[in-house]
Amino acid sequence: MLKVNQYFDGKVASIGLQTSTLPATVGVMLPGEYEFGTSQNEVMTVVSGAIDTLLPGATEWQSFAQGQSFAIAAEQKFQVRITTDTAYFCTYE
Template identity: 60%
Template sequence: MLSVNEYFDGKVKSIAFQGETLPATVGVISPGEYEFGTSQKEVMTVVSGALTVQLPGSESWVRYDARKAFEVAANTSFKVKAEVDTAYFCTYE
């Protein structure tokens, strides 16, 4: 079953589904800066565009272009910046 989610006044939209082995989402982030909280470990892969990410406990920002992935631990938060519409694929453990 698919589930559609909207965040930040519709500037971030995702579709949740049960992947082959893990729950997952695919979505698009509009240009802007956002902070997300996690309840599970997440592995986010940029599909199109790019995200500049500040991971938990870090002062630095790192850019992830298409086909690059990053991990975020459960029960933390992380910040992202998008300069263009950016598509992502995320799995949850």
């Protein structure tokens, strides 16, 4: 069964699913700045658009474009800046 979530006044939306190996979400983010927290290890892949992120413990923002991925450990917070409509795919361990 799919689980649909919306955050930040509808500017971020995700649909949860179970892949053949891991739980995952596919979603979209509209332009803005957001802070997320993790409860599990996550790997986020940019499907379309771009994500600028300030990863836990980092002092400089990193940019990830279509096809690129980044990982965030469980129980962490991270910030993202979105400048164009962006789609992502995220897996959880």
